[in-house]
Structures are given as structure tokens and as C-alpha cells.
Amino acid sequence: xxxxxxxxGGSVQTGGSLRLSCVASGFTRGTLCMGWFRQAPxxxxxxxxxxxxxxxxxxxxxxxxxxxxxxxxxxxxxxxxMNTLKPEDTAMYYCAAVPGGCGSWYTEGDFRxxxxxxxxxxx
Numbered sequence: 001x002x003x004x005x006x007x008x009g010g011s012v013q014t015g016g017s018l019r020l021s022c023v024a025s026g027f028t029r030g031t032l033c034m035g036w037f038r039q040a041p042x043x044x045x046x047x048x049x050x051x052x053x054x055x056x057x058x059x060x061x062x063x064x065x066x067x068x069x070x071x072x073x074x075x076x077x078x079x080x081x082m083n084t085l086k087p088e089d090t091a092m093y094y095c096a097a098v099p100g101g102c103g104s105w106y107t108e109g110d111f112r113x114x115x116x117x118x119x120x121x122x123x
Contacts, residue, residue, distance in 0.1 A: 002026040002113050004095045009118030016085050016122070022078040022095030022115055033102035035111065036069060036080045038091035038120075045108050048093070049080065052102040063089075085122045092117045 008020040020036070035050030049059045049069035057069050068081045078095055096111035 004097060004113055004115035006093070006095050006115040006118045009093060009120045011121040011123070012085055014086060014122055017081070017083045018085065018120060020080040020082070020093055020095075020118060020120075024076045024078065024097060027097070027099075031100055032097055033100060033106065033111075034071065034078050034095070034097045035102075035106060036078075037094045037096055037108060037111075038089075039094070040091040043091075045094070047105065047107060050102050050106055051078070056102075058102070058105055082120070085120075087122050089120060090122050091120060093120050 003025050005023045006020065008018060010018060012018055031053040033050060033052050036048040037045050038048050039045040047060060048063055049057060049067060051057045051069050051071055059067060066084045070079045094117045095115035098110060098112045
């Protein structure tokens, strides 16, 4: 069974930091694109960052310089380090994955597997 398990969300003050993690299991060997999305009340789900099989990354303009996506292949774990958090970062954050390369910037419909989501609240 394919499974993505997220953790690390919580409530922090403006300017604080959080580190989200996503442990992946049940995938066969091969190329894999992974990413982080977020959705705030009344808004569409948006891409935050993504990383391909070779470790190349892309970040949304709104989080560049503050957030960093990374992964530990040995531990099958994806991370999102979030620094200098702002109230506008408040959202449900989701881990996502899809077999193959990331290619150009992927959207919600491009990812096949999703985690349960973890809430991040900044005030």
C-alpha cells in the first residue's frame, strides 16, 4: 500500500520556524517527483515546493528565501524547512508524490498520491 505520513505542523508566532516531514512507503523503485502544497480557507490548493529524483528543487515565489524543500533517500523522508513564518503562511500543508520526473512546475492534478495534511497556524 502506498502511504505518505506527515508530521511537524503546529501553531507559531510570526517570525518563527517549523520543519515538516513526510515519510513515504509502498513505492516501487524508480523516478519520483515529490512536493508540498498548502490550502488556506477560501483559497485553492497551491504548490509550495517540489523536488525531483535527482534532488533539483523549485519553490514558489512567495516562499523563496524562507522555505526549503529537501529529502533523505535513505530514510524515505521528505522535508520542508519553514523560516520567518508570516500569518499568510497559515494553511493546511500536504505532501504529494507521483512517479516520473517533475518536468516543469507541477500543479495539484499532476500528483497522484497525497498525505493526510498537517495544519500550520501563524499569528
